[in-house]
Amino acid sequence: MLLEIKDLKVKAEDKQILKGLNLSVNPGEVHAIMGPNGSGKSTLARVLSGHPGYEPNGGSVTYDGHDLLAMSPEERACEGVFMAFQYPVEIPGVNNSYFLKAALNAVRKHKGLQELDAVEFLALIREKIKLLEMDQSMLNRAVNEGFSGGEKKRNEIFQMAVLEPRLAILDETDSGLDIDALKVVANGVNALRNKDRAIIVVTHYQRLLDYIVPDFVHVLSGGLIVRSGGKELALELEAKGYR
Amino acid sequence: MTPVAEQATAYAERFAAFHNEPAFGSDRVRAMREQAFAAFAANGFPTSRDEEYKFTNVSAIAEAPFGCQGAAEPTRKALEPFLFDGAIRTQIVIVNGRLSKTLSSMEALPRGVTVDQITDAVTAAPSAAAGVLATTPFVALNTALFGRPIVMMVPPHAKVDEPIQVLFVNTPGEHRMMAATRLMVVAGELSELTLVESYVGLAGTGQGFTNAVTDVILMEGAIVDHYKIQRETTTAFHVGAMFVQCDRNSNFTSHSFATGGKLVRNDVFATLDGEGAECTLNGLYLAGGDALIDNHTSIDHAKAHCPSHEVYKGILSGNAKAVFNGKITVRPDAQKTDAKQTNKALLLSDSATINTKPQLEIFADDVKCTHGAAIGQLDDDAMFYLRARGIAEVDARNILIHAFAGDILDRIKIDAVKQRVEKVVYAALGAL
Ligand SMILES: Nc1ncnc2c1ncn2[C@@H]1O[C@H](COP(=O)(O)OP(=O)(O)OP(=O)(O)O)[C@@H](O)[C@H]1O
Ligand SMILES: [Mg+2]
Numbered sequence: 267m268l269l270e271i272k273d274l275k276v277k278a279e280d281k282q283i284l285k286g287l288n289l290s291v292n293p294g295e296v297h298a299i300m301g302p303n304g305s306g307k308s309t310l311a312r313v314l315s316g317h318p319g320y321e322p323n324g325g326s327v328t329y330d331g332h333d334l335l336a337m338s339p340e341e342r343a344c345e346g347v348f349m350a351f352q353y354p355v356e357i358p359g360v361n362n363s364y365f366l367k368a369a370l371n372a373v374r375k376h377k378g379l380q381e382l383d384a385v386e387f388l389a390l391i392r393e394k395i396k397l398l399e400m401d402q403s404m405l406n407r408a409v410n411e412g413f414s415g416g417e418k419k420r421n422e423i424f425q426m427a428v429l430e431p432r433l434a435i436l437d438e439t440d441s442g443l444d445i446d447a448l449k450v451v452a453n454g455v456n457a458l459r460n461k462d463r464a465i466i467v468v469t470h471y472q473r474l475l476d477y478i479v480p481d482f483v484h485v486l487s488g489g490l491i492v493r494s495g496g497k498e499l500a501l502e503l504e505a506k507g508y509r
Numbered sequence: 510m511t512p513v514a515e516q517a518t519a520y521a522e523r524f525a526a527f528h529n530e531p532a533f534g535s536d537r538v539r540a541m542r543e544q545a546f547a548a549f550a551a552n553g554f555p556t557s558r559d560e561e562y563k564f565t566n567v568s569a570i571a572e573a574p575f576g577c578q579g580a581a582e583p584t585r586k587a588l589e590p591f592l593f594d595g596a597i598r599t600q601i602v603i604v605n606g607r608l609s610k611t612l613s614s615m616e617a618l619p620r621g622v623t624v625d626q627i628t629d630a631v632t633a634a635p636s637a638a639a640g641v642l643a644t645t646p647f648v649a650l651n652t653a654l655f656g657r658p659i660v661m662m663v664p665p666h667a668k669v670d671e672p673i674q675v676l677f678v679n680t681p682g683e684h685r686m687m688a689a690t691r692l693m694v695v696a697g698e699l700s701e702l703t704l705v706e707s708y709v710g711l712a713g714t715g716q717g718f719t720n721a722v723t724d725v726i727l728m729e730g731a732i733v734d735h736y737k738i739q740r741e742t743t744t745a746f747h748v749g750a751m752f753v754q755c756d757r758n759s760n761f762t763s764h765s766f767a768t769g770g771k772l773v774r775n776d777v778f779a780t781l782d783g784e785g786a787e788c789t790l791n792g793l794y795l796a797g798g799d800a801l802i803d804n805h806t807s808i809d810h811a812k813a814h815c816p817s818h819e820v821y822k823g824i825l826s827g828n829a830k831a832v833f834n835g836k837i838t839v840r841p842d843a844q845k846t847d848a849k850q851t852n853k854a855l856l857l858s859d860s861a862t863i864n865t866k867p868q869l870e871i872f873a874d875d876v877k878c879t880h881g882a883a884i885g886q887l888d889d890d891a892m893f894y895l896r897a898r899g900i901a902e903v904d905a906r907n908i909l910i911h912a913f914a915g916d917i918l919d920r921i922k923i924d925a926v927k928q929r930v931e932k933v934v935y936a937a938l939g940a941l
Pocket of ligand 2 (some may be wrong): 307309437
């Protein structure tokens with residue numbers, strides 16, 4: 267098993283958000299998490315990636331046999347945990363490709379791989395950027411600064427393509443995309459599906475699951491997973507709501 | 510005795526002894542020096558009651574007099590880190606206020622550019638005006654006591670494409686030592702000049718105090734790109750004033766980098782005194798420990814159709830204190846003024862503080878003046894974003910801090926200079 271979440275409780279600023287959540291994810295699987303606004307979906311994504319604003323106060327998370335919650339955000343990333351942000355952060359003054367090179371080389375170094383030089387890095391990202399049908403010029407802009415909503419989401423998946431995580435958590439990567447961008451992003455994600463990589467997609471819309479077909483669908487409500495099923499559950503939820 | 514009288518007495522002896530030295534100068538200079546000393550003696554060093562020094566306590570300078578005896582002249586090797594080798598050939602090196610012929614390299618001085626030490630020239634400088642002497646005590650003290658000035662003249666139409674460095678070295682030796690340095694630059698009509706004015710310190714056991722005055726005069730259409738790099742030791746005092754006079758259609762850009770000193774005060778007084786003149790002031794200052802850095806800038810729009818741009822950024826850690834005061838005056842004749850001012854500070858600790866104040870005095874009606882200030886800490890969201898991609902916490906911090914500083918570094922126009930200044934700034938950031 268790649269990820270095992272047991273009875274996870276998480277609070278932020280004195281508010282208990284996750285209240286005993288269980289979830290198991292095997293390599294190669296795609297899990298969709300749906301649920302009403304404010305139910306704790308992003309909280310789950312953030313706590314898995316090590317956001318310092320969220321404090322686990324019960325339960326455990328085991329990732330590849332290790333205690334995930336004991337690791338720093340950067341260690342988790344280096345060990346292959348990737349979260350696509352619901353709201354990607356703009357970082358003025360930091361060049362996108364410089365940032366990505368620093369990230370990739372940090373991950374490579376952690377894995378004991380040779381760091382890439384500028385030429386090797388450029389060759390790699392030229393290849394990956396095609397997958398997301400992004401303009402090369404985006405590489406030379408500041409990270410997410412002035413990007414449209416769609417560009418930001420593409421940039422997240424582009425980073426995923428470059429960093430090649432083992433566990434990707436995509437937090438509403440489909441929200442706010444037009445249909446073309448949605449297809450591009452979904453194709454990008456599908457291209458990254460393989461037997462070793464697990465993906466958790468958080469979404470409000472069944473439509474995304476037409477493009478990224480999940481193995482499991484879960485309903486997160488009130489800080490708990492209240493239902494789980496196959497991909498047909500999403501259709502039912504869309505028709506009947508979460509009740 | 511009152512503190513003011515004590516301060517005056519403390520320097521009176523040095524001033525009296527100075528009369529007998531050749532550097533004291535001709536009769537005209539004498540009059541200027543006497544007037545300056547009288548102005549200093551009347552008011553002494555500023556106190557916090559003085560509006561211009563409200564947040565900058567200079568009692569550590571005022572409490573005991575500074576002599577003029579420094580340590581021996583350093584070796585060329587000791588200066589190597591400051592010479593920007595490879596980027597700058599012409600080096601005018603001033604040690605403790607005195608030009609060093611052996612350490613300077615003037616062979617490559619661009620054709621037509623002259624450097625001499627005629628004290629008389631200074632009497633015509635904006636810094637020597639009676640009003641200036643009466644209101645700026647450090648300038649008054651400097652004017653009374655400076656040795657031979659450095660006077661650089663760029664002839665009309667000369668295009669000096671290679672930067673020239675004037676390097677002021679302070680080597681305090683065992684005592685409290687004040688170097689009163691004086692630089693005057695006249696850029697002739699339609700001339701072009703890149704000037705790097707550096708202040709460095711070599712650690713001694715004594716206390717070094719640099720009291721610097723610079724005048725830059727731009728004749729019609731002159732273009733001057735000026736760099737001030739202030740990187741003295743962590744115990745040094747530095748009080749510098751730069752007076753810039755811009756004639757019609759001239760263009761002055763200043764890049765100020767301040768990375769070192771216990772107490773640093775920089776004043777810039779720029780006067781846009783001809784239509785179409787343009788002035789840009791960029792600044793980056795770093796302070797840590799219990800250092801204090803104060804930047805006071807004043808841009809005086811005296812004539813119409815003059816744009817001015819100003820961006821100052823500070824990075825503070827520890828218990829450092831900073832002051833930024835940006836004054837913009839728009840005179841009644843200065844219609845169509847377009848003045849923009851921004852100042853930002855990044856506080857890396859909870860105990861670092863900044864006092865920042867824009868000061869707009871506008872007497873014309875058809876003008877555009879904007880100012881903005883932003884003070885903040887490192888963006889937590891950005892920190893998390895970088896770390897969530899695998900970048901270690903210290904590296905993430907550095908990336909964000911460098912990005913903040915990069916905004917100013919990127920404005921350096923000459924690549925070779927930029928690379929070297931970047932190194933200086935990054936090293937100073939590493940030590941914060
Ligand atoms: N840092 C925080 N401090 C305090 N409360 C928080 C914090 N983060 C989230 N919350 C609260 O916790 C609840 C769950 O938030 P979360 O962002 O996880 O929901 P979500 O399921 O992702 O919602 P959405 O579908 O709108 O994105 C909400 O009520 C939210 O206001
Ligand atoms: Mg959410």
